[in-house]
Amino acid sequence: MAYDFLVPVSEKVLAFTELLPPQSLGKNIFKHTEQKGMPVFANATVAILGVLEHRTPYDRRTEKLDLDTQRLQLYRLMMGNWNTTIIDIGDVHEGERIEDTYFVVREIVAGLLEERIIPLVLGATQDITFPTYRGFDNIRDLISIVQIDSRFDFGEEDELIGTQSYMSKIITDKPNNLYHLTNIGYQSYFNAQEEIDLMERLFFETYRLGDIAKDIRLAEPLLRNADLISLDMHAVRAQEVGKDQDFSPNGFTGREICALARYAGISDKVFLFGIYEMENTSLCQQLVAQMIWYFLEGLSLRIEEEPTEENEDFVKFTVPTETEDLIFYKSHLTSRWWLEAPALVPMDTKKPSVTLLPCTEEDYLAACNQDIPERWYKAYKKGFN
Numbered sequence: 001m002a003y004d005f006l007v008p009v010s011e012k013v014l015a016f017t018e019l020l021p022p023q024s025l026g027k028n029i030f031k032h033t034e035q036k037g038m039p040v041f042a043n044a045t046v047a048i049l050g051v052l053e054h055r056t057p058y059d060r061r062t063e064k065l066d067l068d069t070q071r072l073q074l075y076r077l078m079m080g081n082w083n084t085t086i087i088d089i090g091d092v093h094e095g096e097r098i099e100d101t102y103f104v105v106r107e108i109v110a111g112l113l114e115e116r117i118i119p120l121v122l123g124a125t126q127d128i129t130f131p132t133y134r135g136f137d138n139i140r141d142l143i144s145i146v147q148i149d150s151r152f153d154f155g156e157e158d159e160l161i162g163t164q165s166y167m168s169k170i171i172t173d174k175p176n177n178l179y180h181l182t183n184i185g186y187q188s189y190f191n192a193q194e195e196i197d198l199m200e201r202l203f204f205e206t207y208r209l210g211d212i213a214k215d216i217r218l219a220e221p222l223l224r225n226a227d228l229i230s231l232d233m234h235a236v237r238a239q240e241v242g243k244d245q246d247f248s249p250n251g252f253t254g255r256e257i258c259a260l261a262r263y264a265g266i267s268d269k270v271f272l273f274g275i276y277e278m279e280n281t282s283l284c285q286q287l288v289a290q291m292i293w294y295f296l297e298g299l300s301l302r303i304e305e306e307p308t309e310e311n312e313d314f315v316k317f318t319v320p321t322e323t324e325d326l327i328f329y330k331s332h333l334t335s336r337w338w339l340e341a342p343a344l345v346p347m348d349t350k351k352p353s354v355t356l357l358p359c360t361e362e363d364y365l366a367a368c369n370q371d372i373p374e375r376w377y378k379a380y381k382k383g384f385n
Helices: 011-018 069-076 097-114 126-134 165-171 195-200 208-216 218-225 253-265 282-300 361-368 374-383
Strands: 046-051 087-090 119-122 143-148 178-186 205-208 229-232 270-276 312-321 325-331 339-342 357-359
Touching: 011 069, 011 097, 011 270, 046 097, 069 282, 087 097, 097 126, 097 325, 119 126, 126 143, 165 178, 178 208, 178 218, 178 229, 195 205, 195 312, 205 208, 205 218, 208 218, 218 253, 218 357, 229 253, 253 282, 270 282, 270 312, 282 374, 312 361, 325 361, 339 361, 357 374
Parallel strands: 046 087, 046 119, 119 270, 143 178, 143 229, 178 205, 229 270
Antiparallel strands: 312 325, 325 339, 339 357
């Protein structure tokens, strides 16, 4: 069993937890301990999983991730008014080879997904996204990924998987279960024009930092249909994490990144949330703890919604345009909007899991003015290529 490779929460963290008030997260999280073993998985909503692998094929981090202190920062936060059962299953330590770590992470993620438990993965390097993606292999046929990142993380065609190239591996590795990729927060000067062109040719979606930061609400529909979210802390500006080396003066603020984490939690389609490239500075650890808190709060507010004409919780709007009649749905419960996608023609026997594109009210109003949303065009082109 892959769970046998998990190292329990440390005695240092457990001793700290004893001193916390009963309303704290630490007192309300069921933990994997040396004495009691693994917590009961039944009825668990989310599982915290640490990954201490800090090697990549091309570089080695000089400093290992301090997940003990990260847990201290998380555990001391107060519980919200949540009906959420949280378990902390401990950490995956480095295997003899990087591939060994990938194998264990993949198997643990697959096991949690089978139990319908959401893995909340905390890792040192973002290439851990690859084994978490492969953990879906026998769970879902097609996977939509959202990366919150200043870079697209593509490498050269023959490059080994690494922190800067894990997406190349996901796109080319068999079986190819990637249905859609969306990048939120990319910064143009960090990405070669060839990478931007590649995203366009593959009909993937990209949203620059400035566009999202101008109105953070634009990110909510983008996160609503994601199966897997991979968040690189380098998407956050340097002053927020207390480290200028390798971090940029431009990036999301602490408030903005917490809003994105909350949107990720609210989405009833998100089955895995990963936070990577974390640093051991006090500011970064506090920020990550607060991001996790907001993800958990969003999780407690989830409402499963599936717009249909017959569902009285939705109102349907038909917008005639010069090329198509666009169909929009609005939820009476959450005021969220969806846009009916074109009939997709799959390139193989797999079928897309959704036929509705999450959107905003602004998209509907723009369509009323004959301005067809770009997301609809991308879906149209993707379906007939």
